Amino acid sequence: MKDRRKILSLGYLGLAIVVAIVFVAIYGIDRRPAPTPAPALSAAKTAEPPPASTAWPDYSSNGFGFVAPAGPDGALIGSGYELITRTFAVIGPDVADADKRFAGNNLACQSCHLDAGTKRTALPLVGIFGTYPKYSARSGRVISLAERIDECMTRSMNGRALPPSSPEMAGFLAYLRFLSGPEPVRQSPAPSPPEQANVARGEEVYGSICAACHQPNGMGLRWGSAADGRGYRFPPLWGPDSFNDGAGMDRYERAVGFILHNMPRGVDPAHPQLTLQQAWDVTAFLQTKPRPHYEPVR
């Protein structure tokens, strides 16, 4: 009888350790108060989180698609995937719950971080989890991953920062941790153009190639109608519902590389359809267009 109790309590200890490991895996870098009991936490201090898969995921329409993993954090990871791919529908400016209107435009994170952040040439979010906290030249100090997410929330999404303890921030972090296994890849900035970028030539490129999807007026094409919260089939490239002038996509170096390797959408990044000169010219044209102004204090 005594032995059985011993085995049972050993069993509970084992369970506590497993719970603790999973907890650290999800909330490892997060300094919010722990929702699990303190003894479990201290038991996990020496334990390593279980390693995420090292295979590069492919959530494009050619891939196998995203499947939320089984286990206690599966639902949270799934919510993060939803937030990245259908941002406008969860925290966009037109969602029913006014308290959840964190984003100021109807883009999705994956409007730029293509294929839910898994496309190598399109600002991939794979493998970046472990690189934070890290020094940010823009902020002039070390920032957390949550702070980096908020930079895209306030600039690319023209919205406001997420409360650190919100389920949305937890979802984003859980999803990015889920993608943390492979080594991150960073694209080097696009090389300089053969000739100086030219707005008039860029306008021609826009009219003959980009306008078919992004529309001649640059406002993109919605799935449904304005203010229905269903987002865009082709996102706007300027105007009130675009990223603001503080966003990375409003910088030449970032925009040229992104456009060259990923646009028109569907192009093989190894064999771009645009020449380097065209990518610079069309970016110069985009730079002349209006977009919301970034307000640092919100």
Ligand code: HEC
């Ligand atoms: C308009 C385009 C755009 C949108 C929309 C956008 N981002 Fe970004 N994001 C960028 C650019 C550009 C960078 C800078 C990449 C770099 O520095 O190489 C970036 C960087 C990041 C990084 C840091 C990546 C790294 O390598 O360290 C994270 C995390 C991130 N974005 C998350 C998000 C999330 C979450 C959303 C949605 C809420 C979002 N982004 C929406 C353009 C965008």
Ligand code: HEC
């Ligand atoms: C075949 C349709 C198509 C064409 C043509 C096309 N795009 Fe896109 N573009 C898209 C889609 C779709 C997205 C959003 C990605 C997604 O939803 O998967 C996008 C996203 C973008 C983005 C980032 C998101 C945003 O709202 O700013 C930029 C910048 C961009 N395109 C620029 C261009 C430029 C410049 C051209 C012309 C050289 C071009 N695109 C041609 C379909 C297209």
